[in-house]
Amino acid sequence: xxxxxxxxxxxxxxxxxxxxxxxxxxxxxxxxxxxxxxxxxxxxxxxxxxxxxxxxxxxxxxxxxxxxxxxxxxxxxxxxxxxxxxxxxxxxxxxxxxxxxxxxxxxxxxxxxxxxxxxxxxxxxxxxxxxxxxxxxxxxxxxxxxxxxxxxxxxxxxxxxxxxxxxxxxxxxxxxxxxxxxxxxxxxxxxxxxxxxxxxxxxxxxxxxxxxxxxxxxxxxxxxxxxxxxxxxxxxxxxxxxxxxxxxxxxxxxxxxxxxxxxxxxxxxxxxxxxxxxxxxxxxxxxxxxxxxxxxxxxxxxxxxxxxxxxxxxxxxxxxxx
Numbered sequence: 001x002x003x004x005x006x007x008x009x010x011x012x013x014x015x016x017x018x019x020x021x022x023x024x025x026x027x028x029x030x031x032x033x034x035x036x037x038x039x040x041x042x043x044x045x046x047x048x049x050x051x052x053x054x055x056x057x058x059x060x061x062x063x064x065x066x067x068x069x070x071x072x073x074x075x076x077x078x079x080x081x082x083x084x085x086x087x088x089x090x091x092x093x094x095x096x097x098x099x100x101x102x103x104x105x106x107x108x109x110x111x112x113x114x115x116x117x118x119x120x121x122x123x124x125x126x127x128x129x130x131x132x133x134x135x136x137x138x139x140x141x142x143x144x145x146x147x148x149x150x151x152x153x154x155x156x157x158x159x160x161x162x163x164x165x166x167x168x169x170x171x172x173x174x175x176x177x178x179x180x181x182x183x184x185x186x187x188x189x190x191x192x193x194x195x196x197x198x199x200x201x202x203x204x205x206x207x208x209x210x211x212x213x214x215x216x217x218x219x220x221x222x223x224x225x226x227x228x229x230x231x232x233x234x235x236x237x238x239x240x241x242x243x244x245x246x247x248x249x250x251x252x253x254x255x256x257x258x259x260x261x262x263x264x265x266x267x268x269x270x271x272x273x274x275x276x277x278x279x280x281x282x283x284x285x286x287x288x289x290x291x292x293x294x295x296x297x298x299x300x301x302x303x304x305x306x307x308x309x310x311x312x313x314x315x316x317x318x319x320x321x322x
Contacts, residue, residue, distance in 0.1 A: 006044070006048075008076070008077060010041075011073045011076055012137075012138060013026070013032075013037055013041055013044070014041060014044055014052060014066075014069065014073055015074065015077065015137070015158075016029050016030050016037075017041060017053065018052075018053075018066060018154075019154040019155060019158075021059070021060045021061065023038060023060060028134075029137070030134075041053065048065075048069070050069075051063050051065060051066075052065060052069060053066055077279075078277075078278050078279030079279065081277055081278075081280045081281075093120040094120070094121050094142045094284030095122050095124060095140075096109060096122065096123055096124065096143045096144065096284075096288070097123075097124040097125070097132045097135070097141055097143070097145075098124065098145065099126065099129075099132075099144070100125060103249070103252060103253065104145070104164065104167060104249075104251055104301075105145040105164075107295060108164060108292045108295060109121060109288070112287035112288045112291040114291075115287040115290055116284060116287040119282075119283055119287065121284050121287075127201070127204055128201065128204030129144055129145070129147060129148070129207075129275065130150070130202065130203055130206050131202070131203035131204075132144035132146065132275070133151050133159060133275065136277050137158055137159075137277060142276060142282065142284070142285070143274060143275060143276040143284075143288060144274075145272055145273065145274055145275065146272065146275065147206045147210055147270060147314065148206075148271075148275055148317055149206075149271065149311070149314040149317045149318075150205065150207070150209050151206060158277065158278055159275050159276065159277060160275070160276055160277070160278050161273040161274065161275045162273060162274040162275075163271070163273050163296075163302060163318045164272045164296065165272045165292075165296060165301035166269040166270070166271055166272075166303075166304050166308070167249040167250065167251065167269065167270040167271075168250045168262055168263070168267050168268070168270075168305070168308075169247060169248070169249055169262075169263045169267075169268040169269065169270055170248050170249060170250045170260050170261055170262045171185055171195070171245045171247065171248065172246040172248045172255065173245045173260075174243065174245075174258055175257055175258065177245060179245070180261070182261055183261070184262045185261045186263075186264055186265040187214075187220075187264075187266070187309075188265065190218060190219075190220045192220075193220055193221065193245065194222075194223050194244050195211075195215070195221070195222070195245050195246070195247050196226070196244045196245070196247065197211030197212075197215075197222060199222055199223060199224060199225045201225070207270075208222075210270060211247050213311055214247075217309075248260065249270050266308055267307075267308045268308070269310045271310065271315075273317075273318070274289060302318075
């Protein structure tokens with residue numbers, strides 16, 4: 001008879017492989033060595049007395065027993081997260097990734113801290129919801145912000161999302177760029193222009209995907225990958241070397257030597273959601289949701305300009321999660 005005290009770590013390993021169907025990607029998502037991940041899967045298979053994956057040199061697939069285990073593993077891990085939240089309460093810090101300082105997410109966090117001063121809401125400033133989602137599912141992060149529609153469906157299904165804002169997009173331009181003198185920039189003016197939107201950065205795949213959809217409609221060229229820059233100073237240095245305009249949002253933090261110009265005709269939108277693991281219960285998450293709602297009501301964050309550009313998938317997800 002299989003034991004009833006299976007280590008949640010083994011179930012997290014199984015879930016990562018089941019969702020990625022690739023051991024290397026699953027190991028990267030969990031920040032463990034592939035060899036250690038394989039050991040955990042073999043141990044789980046021994047404990048359950050069942051083969052969970054069919055492995056070949058080309059692909060990984062769930063066996064019937066693996067498919068049968070999948071919903072149970074998700075429920076167990078959700079219950080585990082709920083238990084930790086219920087008994088951790090305000091004594092356990094809530095780790096929140098903001099992607100960058102000074103933007104919409106930072107304002108939501110500041111308001112949430114006012115609502116629950118007894119809770120410790122710890123900010124992290126990494127980059128990209130693709131990365132943050134993997135950290136959330138691995139239990140190393142509690143919440144983040146970003147474009148939920150850009151995540152893999154299996155990842156998105158394991159997360160809860162709360163709409164925060166339709167962020168108008170903007171272009172960050174070097175001061176010497178011909179368009180830097182404009183107050184706004186029409187999308188038609190960018191036809192043939194090369195614009196950087198995070199290509200090659202695996203942490204921000206959801207942002208690059210959104211940019212690619214926009215660029216395809218307006219004849220804009222996606223700038224090639226550049227070295228991953230960590231920190232504002234390094235980002236500014238790398239962007240200056242490339243010389244390309246950068247796709248951003250209107251509240252993107254200011255960078256020396258650049259100007260930020262809103263995009264118009266139509267206004268392209270970036271849908272921002274608060275994201276956390278399904279089953280997590282923590283007063284900090286409740287405060288973040290309340291803070292986002294209050295700011296959205298006060299500043300019209302969830303009102304879309306007439307004729308605004310937004311992919312239907314993003315619009316549907318924002319509606320479904322509201």
